[in-house]
Amino acid sequence: AQTVTQSQPEMSVQEAETVTLSCTYDTSESDYYLFWYKQPPSRQMILVIRQEAYKQQNATENRFSVNFQKAAKSFSLKISDSQLGDAAMYFCAYRNSGNTPLVFGKGTRLSVIA
């Protein structure tokens, strides 16, 4: 079974600075998808960014980018120019191709310091 590991339970960053959240996963599949979801205190689950495993180019969405290292099974999230609104729980998630469920990591709680 696939597993997702987020080794940083909590992180903090100064406003306007850059922070990187770590995620590793374990799979024997070659075709899969990776996601970062943000969960603010309101408890919504908001998609931040996604990466297809067959794409070598790292995904970017405005201030959010990933460092996808397929051989190392690593999928870190970089947040640039951190804002107070970025404070949330961040979940890394994995999905096989096809209609398969997401497998989530335990999350990293990010605090942004003004």
Added chain:
Amino acid sequence: EPEVTQTPSHQVTQMGQEVILRCVPISNHLYFYWYRQILGQKVEFLVSFYNNEISEKSEIFDDQFSVERPDGSNFTLKIRSTKLEDSAMYFCASRGPGTGQPQHFGDGTRLSIL
């Protein structure tokens, strides 16, 4: 932007009672999911639904749980005889056609069992 809507936002129920959680997925989506998140823990998959039948279910999804798409728009999760340990945030998600499409989550229903 279309979104997944869930009702109610908070449900308080006596232990042993039946509860129905409702979800309206995004209209052109074909794949539907329920996840739960016990307070302070990671998000766990319950069940996936496609073409009017369950595609996959986890070991959590035992006989007390059922899902239904009664009218082509709503997607419901029923818990027949609630237990204290069913207290959690329940998230509905839907996904459009195309293997790489991400799952979009509703805001969740907080279920409290007394």
